[in-house]
Each structure stands twice: as C-alpha cells, then as structure tokens.
Amino acid sequence: MEGLFGERSIAEITGKDLRLPAYDPKGRLMLFPVRHHSPVCSWQLIRAINEFRPDVILIEGPENANELIPVLTDENTVMPCAVYYFYKDKKKLVNKEPRDYKCYYPFISSSPEYNAMAEGRRLGIETRFMDLPYSEILINTAENKGLRKEQDKHSYTDETRLTRSQFYARLCEKTGIRSFEEFWEKYFEIEGLKLTPEEFCKNMHTYCVLVRSEETAQELACDGTLARERHMAHRISEALDSGKRVIAVTGGLHSAGLAELLEKGDTATVKLHKIPFDMEGCYPMAYSYEAADALHGYASGMSYPYFYDTITAKLKSGADTASVYDEAALELLINTAKETAKRDVSVSIADVTAAKSMMTGLAALRNISQCGIYEVEDGITSSFIKGEKTIAAALPISVMHRLATGDSVGHIGDSRHTPPLIADFQKQCEAFKLKYASVTPHEADVQLFSGEKGPALSRFFHRMEYLGTDFCNMLKGPDLHRSRDRSRVREQWRYRRTPKVDAVLIDHTTDGFTIEEACVNTAARALMDRRRSADAAQTAVDCFLMGVDMTDEQQRLIDAMIAADGDFFSLGEGLGCFARLHELRELYNISDNSSYGHMDSCMGKLMSALPAMANVPSENAEDTVKVIRRMFSLTGGVMAHWRDTLEEELLTLTAARDKQAEVYGAAMGLLYAMDHSRRGETENAMRGYLKGSSEVRKQGAAFLKGLFSTAGDIMLADDSFIRMTDELLTSLSHLDFLEILPSMKLAFGYFTPSEIREIARSAAALHGADDTDITNAEIIDEGLFVYGRKLDEEIALNLKGGSRLG
C-alpha cells in the first residue's frame, strides 16, 4: 500500500485538507474501518479489540436488530446468516404511495461485523448496532438512491462506492491490475496480514478518505449517508458521555465522516418516527454463500466468500500469516483438479504441478508475497485448459469459481428466533427427507397415488410453489391447470433452497404460522382479487393441488363470481376446471365436493348464453366449439339432468338466422349424436353450403370441421358425406382449395388412422381408385397436377367437339 501512495500526502493527491482518524489504543474512541466479508479486516479487528479492550462495541447496522445479536452469535448458529429487515410504508413516510420494503444484512464467518459481535460475546463486552432503523434510513433516502434503488436485491451493506470509484480505476491503471477485487486482495488482504492493526487502519483510512473525497455532500445526503452518520455519531457520543470506551466498527467510508462529526461535536440525530410494531421488523435467517457472493448482484461484500471464509478460519486457528494464502490457494487448486476430473476432463498431477508453479511465478512477478485466488485462476487457465479458451473448455475455471463461492446454507441456532414459517419449512423438509441445507439443486420423484408420503410431499411442493418461494418447480407431472399430461401417476420436482425461500416465507409470516395456513390465507386473498370465474376456478385448482380446503365463505364467493360472469369462455374454462376437480377428487383423496356445485352454476350460465354464440367471430369459433363439446360430454355423464336443456338450446342456436359455419356444424353434429334421425337435416345443411356461391362453399369446410369435431361417425355411416365432401373439394378453384386446406386438415384431424383409411377407401372408390393410391401414393408435384387437370379438361372439351386452345 505504501507503494501506491508513495510519499505523497492525501492533500497532495486530492487537493483537499483531509485528515485520517487517529488510532490510539490508549484513547477513549477507536473508529475501526472495515470492508464487509474481509478476512484481514476481521483478523485485524479482533487484534484491535483485544488491544483496546473497549467497554462497548458499536457496529454499523440498523439498531432495531439489537436483540438479534445473541442469536447471530449463538454457538449453534452457523454462517452464512443474514438479518432480514422489512418495512411496510402504510403511513406513506417514504413514498406517496404505500409500499413494502425489504433488505438483507448478510454475515459470513469473514464478516468483521460478525466477528466484532462474536468477540464481544467471548470477552463479555456490550455489543450494539448503531445505525438508524431500516425505516428511518428509507425515509432519509432520496427516491431511487441507496436502499431505495429500483432493484430486486437490496443489501444493507452496499459497497458500490468503494468498488467503483474513479480513484480505484486510476490505481488499477497504474498497477496493471484487472479488477477492484484483485487490487483489494493484493494490497489489503495479503499484504495487510503483515501489518499491525495501527498500520492497517492507516491504510484503510487512507484509501477510504481518498474514495470519499470524490463524493459531493449532495450525493452523500441523497443516499442517506449523512443522516446515518449523524445518527451513528450520536450513538457513539452517547456511549462516550456515559464514560465508556468505544470501538466503532463501520464501513471504511463512514469512518472519516464520523471522525469529522465527532470532532465538531455535531452529533444531533434526525427525528425518529413512531412506527407501529407490525409495520417494521427484522428476523434472523439462514443465508447462502452463493447469495453472499458480490458477483451475484448484491455488491455487498467480496467475491468468493467460501474461499475467504477458509482464510478466516485458518487465521482464527492461529495459522502462519506468511503462508495462509498459499495453503488455501493450493487446497483450492487441488480440489478444483479433483472436481474437474469427476466431470471427465482429465487433469494430471503434472498439470497441477504446472499450475502451482505458474501461481508461484505470477505472485513473484506481481510482487505479492503469497498466491491469492487470482493466481489460482491464472494457474488453472494456463495449465488446465488445453486448446482455445471457450465456454466449454473453461470448465475448470467455472468449477474453481463454484468451489471458491461455496454452496452451503447457514443455520440459525436459537430456534426461538426462527420465523415460524421457516421452522415449519425445515420441519417438513426433514420429515420428507429433503436436502435443504445447500443451494445445490436436487430432484425428487413423487408417487401421487400410492402411500401417504407421496401425496403429502406433492402438496408440500405445490404449497411452496404457490407461495412464490422458488424452492421447487415441477419438471414432469399432471398439469391440472391446463389439463395436460393427466395420465401421469407421479410428479418429478427439482428443488433448491436459496435465501429467497427464507425471505419469501418471512414475507408470508403475516399470513399464518404454518405453510398450510399461509397458503389458505394467500389463496383467500387471491380469490378476493379475482373477477372472472375462470380465474376463480384456477385458484380452486391451486387449493386442490395444495390439499387446502376452501371455506364456505370462499365457496359462496366463487358462486357469486360465476353468477356475475357474463363471459362465455371464462365460464367454459371454469366448467372445465371444476369438472376436472370433481373427476379427480377421489383419486386425490379430497373429501370436498363443492366443485360439483360450481359446475352446476357454470353449466346454468352457459346454457342461457349458448344460443347467442351462434354467430361468434371466426377466431372464437374453435373455443366455442370446445365449450359446447365439454357441455355435451358432461351432460352425458354426471350432469345428465342438463341434457334436455342442452338439446333445446342447440336447436335454438341452429335456428338462428346468422350462424358461424363451424359452430353450426358442431351444433348439428351434437344434435345428430343425440338423435340420429336428424341425419337428413345435417345433410341438408351441408348441401346448403354446396349450392351457394364460391364464398359460401368455402364455409362448407368450416361446417365440416365443426361437424366432424362432434360427430365424426356421420362420415362413416354411409357415403353421403364423403360424396358431399368430394363435391365440395372438386368444385373449388385451385386457389379456393388452398384457402380451405388448413380447415380441412383440421377437420380430418378428428378421425383415427383406421377411420382415415376407411374414408380414403370410400373416397378412392368414387374415382375408381384404390385407397392406397390416396394414403400411400407418391406425392406429386402440385404444378404438375394442376397442369394435368387442365389437360384433362381440354381433352374432354375436344372430345365434345370444341377447344379453347384453338
């Protein structure tokens, strides 16, 4: 670090009169600057605490989490963990519109803040957070700044300033280093191990003061930094006034600001608001290394957290600081080689030796006393990748990144502080023997209809999915929402525990104390937001899959929604969903029979709306036919009492003046299916199309499509419809034929292969040919066929004594 700044003073570099906070082990206050997740900061901080022996350790962190400090330092708590803060801005103190806010404060074993708490506990020193409560930070932050930025992931420990400053960019340019992380590892993590706490603090203060000198007061005010620092200065001042010796552990950028405020005695804090207890809170939660990695978008600490945790563990256990990085780097290299070999990429001992030699050589070339993670990466790049470095060839690098990042999940030791939903989640995972202590994805096969465990596990997965935890997703299995793959008897799920699982479960705490309760209440709330019967039916499907009973009130709500719904298609979809639930309830062992009542309600509404569907636009014809077929199918079984009404409504529909051909065809088909004596009427309807103009004839294809979709057997009973179809096709011009071709293809799609063969035989017989000539004949060129037909016509004309060709 000395090499970076040389003999130049801060004033020379920045042009400003900036002073570094003093390090005085005999004084009353020590401002200790840290970087989150930094092993060297933790190690030096522990040394400083032992040297200074303060009465109180004040740590940067929202102070409404003070009561969680014993939980985080509990001997059974395993890092990574986080404090999850939420604030529901119902009082509109932050924004004009009420909104919910949340953020994480992650800790790993390398976090200096965690080590300050742990050391405080070990030495019996009072330890407290000293920052503004989360709600106040938000209130004092401008829109789209700091913790109010529009992004999915909010970390309390945002280090964007530290890592993206212009100052660092210039340093990298000067030192030929690729990134801030590499710069940090070289000059702070590795070289910092050679320093005394005082020297280390001086270096940290120097860097952070220089970075801070680039910021304007306005920028610092906008993201809440100034308000937070005033509050922290206030807390420090309070402690000093009570005669205590204080160590204040903060991010390096705050130390200079705090020193200035304390020196000026400017420690009046901002006015704190009275926030009701149910609008603001915090929970301890298990966190993962993956989420703690700065590379995953939180910008909350260092990359490769697991690697740095191993460094911290070695330092704490008294490892030699002169070789701790070399040892950890070699272990990582060997583990990468082993893991890579498991993936069928051969890595020999010679490769490992060459990589080690590369790492050592690079460290010497770069003036680093030990190999860090960037030397490991370079060693692997050079010695493990044979050939061009492509995404596929760079597998050893991605393996190394994964190992250095870590995949385990922490654990909150004091179960009294585990949020109830997370406790229920863990209990159920254990009961189902699901591996939930790692972020590595796992798969589970669930037998739906055998034993008790399978259905229960399926419901658990569906519940977790419904709550939006992203814990699991179904790879295979029956899809009751869209009525697909219903024949499957098992489900295949992929599940993976990430911090989001915990966060979402905490968010649902207000919905209940068990996952089942949370699902019941979430579904009830979802139902309140529904307007269409189709959506209400989908919620009913969700409840069915989750094994959650709907209350009588909710059932009445669904009925009211059906009664108020005037959308034929929504009602049709609702009817389909409720019918599925009714059909499957015994198979899924569901006692609730309310779906039949909803079916009845839907059917009643559909019956009265049916005649009005005679002339729907063509684009809705297929959906209409689908609903009518569903109605026909149900009235032929469990809803037989509606059959007569359906017949009447269909007769009314077919008697309408203007009719959409496909719907008309489908209705005629159903009427024929109900009473075969209506065959003649159906044939007449088709003849009507054949006798019409070219446009009307084209509609004949749509009529056939509708007809075949509901009564395909009418084609097979005798050859009258085959003749009519033949007549239709041969009467059309080439272009008209091409126009109706898609409809005809769909129309014949309703027949089975054997029926198609039967129809082909009859159609071929009309032209004196064999069915194989149609079904298996070689496909001839379309142009040739048109030409041949024209030739036939010409010959026929010639035979009759005239010729157009002259």
Added chain:
Amino acid sequence: MSADLIKPPVEVRFADQLKLLADNDVGKRPQNWKLSPKAVRTFILGGDVDTPQGKVNIPRKFYGNDALVERCIITLAGSRGLMLVGEPGTAKTMLSELLSAACCGVSTNTVQGTAGTTEDMIKYSWNYALLLSKGPCREALVPSPLLIGMKNGIFARFEEITRTPAEIQDSLISVMSDQILNIPELGDEGLVQARRGFNIIGTANTRDKGVNEMSGALKRRFNFETVEPIKDVRLEKEIIVREAEDLAKSGHIDCPIDTDVAELLAITYHELREGKTAEGTIVEKPTAVMSTAEAVSVFYQTISHAWYYGDGRADLGMLTENLMGAVCKENKDDLEKLKAYFRTAVKEKAKKVGGAWKAYSESAALLK
C-alpha cells in the same frame, strides 16, 4: 542498417530499450535469459524503468490482456512450452516475437508451419555436398531452429503449428519431454541436450482448428493461452494510429495521420466483428477476418494512396474501396454484408454524428 529493412526484427527495432532494461535490471533472471521476468513484462506492457539518470518510460507494445502476458512469461520460465491460440490478426506472432527478443535477444529462430513442413525442417537436415565428402559429421549437419534453440539455450518459435501435418507436429514430443534430440547418424556424438533457457513458443490459428488437430500428447506439453481480439474501440484506434505511423515512417511517407479516419475504421472493424453497433443495431458478421492487423493494413493503404496519388489527406472513398478489398476476399456474401452495414449503421452515424461519417456514408456507392 535497420532503416533499410522492411521489417527489422524486434531485437533490432527496440535494441535501445532492451539495452536500457538489461543495464538497469536488478531482478532475478532464469538461466540464459537476457532480462528478468519483471523487465520482460515492462518491455512488453510498458512502464517506468529506474536508471541512474532518472525514470525512463518504456512504451507499451502489446495491448489487451496483461495477465495473459504475465502467464506467458512464467510459462516460458518453466518446463512447458507456450502455445498462443486465437483468431487471425490478434497479434499472436508479435507477442511471440516480443517474448523471444526480450528473453533471449533473438526473435528470428523460427519454423514456419505449412502443409509442406517436414521433420527435417523441425529437427535437422544435411549439407549433402559435405555429407558426401566427409560423411555424417557435425560440420555437415544443418541445424533446424529447434536444434539451434536447444544448443544455445534460446526459444524456438513455431508459427502456425496446426498448418503442419499431425505426425510432423508430434516430432516435438520427444524434444519437449526429454529435452534431448538424438541424431543417430552421428553415433555417440549424436546426442544434443537442451541448454537451460530453451523453450518453444507455438502459435495456432483458431480458424485452422480441425485442419491438423494437435495430439493430446503434444497438447499436454504446452500451456495454452488464447489471445482475444481487442474489445476496446478506443484502444483499437490507438493501435491503428500507432502502427500506421510506424509503417508510414519506415515507408518515408511524411503525411499527418488523420485520427478521425482511424477512429471511423476502428469502429467499423469493431462493429462488424461483434455483429452489433454501438447504437444496438444487429449487423451481419462477415466471414472474413476482421482483425486489428487488417484494419492497420487498410488504413496504411489509404494513407499511402493519399501520399503518392492524392494531396496527402486520407480519402474516405479510397478507405471504403480498401475496406471492400480487405473484407470481400473469400465469400461473395461479405460484400452484401458490408453494403448492409453502410446502409444501416454508417447512415445512422452520418445522421447523428455527421463529419467524417457523412462522407464515409456517401462513399457507399463505391461498394460494387
């Protein structure tokens, strides 16, 4: 003397810098190296050298990935060979020359790999007149660059190794494994052991991948480094200007370099290579090699034309014609792709930026 040469070797071109570095080098050197690894790094990547007269700046010669250069230096100090792979025109050869000149003081000890390269060219051959008169003896032996490298403890460079048939490439294996080359014709005196400092730098073009794939055994004896095209347009412009200046100087072309035109060319090459413009428009990538070296060549042709036939100022019409010549070499579709680039990206920039882009856009009519 070097002023008369078209392309003087690196050790001649930068002799003063190499001497300065050697004179003031306090770092540890691998045996037989002329400079320490730190000084080699400074020679290639630039930096300040402390001399009794004060700090002297050594300019950067290779742009791109600094860590790659560091890995190359450390590889060469070890027991494995160095294989530089990458797209054509990514300065692999230049890097290998710089490394050889800095480490060994010689960059010309080179085997050029072609389809016609034989084992003789890699190992040794004979002066047949002497062979007939004196029989197999050291005097009659014609050493290959590999043998010279082994005897003198310097690097042997093997250019375009994958252009050479695989069985010929494999003749390197025994040399690299045992650091010994046996010349059976010389009997007991036929064993040549490599002196410390010997190593091999290979280059291979990824466009030749699959032509003569290297064997696994040979691959294992090399550390591979992939040299990527320059991603930064600003840097590419700097290189074009600097290289064109050097070429102009050696060609006695004394006209000022138009940096606006260089920037325009750098952007064109960058966008065609990436298949996307700075404005986010997707453009089709030509199949031709769109390297910085090609861009330098196009730019130099343009200023040469301006010097000999014009008023000394780079003409954008001529630049476009030269660009067409460079891009439309192998595939006729490339012309359409270039035309499309002018119709969309260049036209858009002409509207937004104006200036040279406007004249550049108007020159699109020359693309035929």
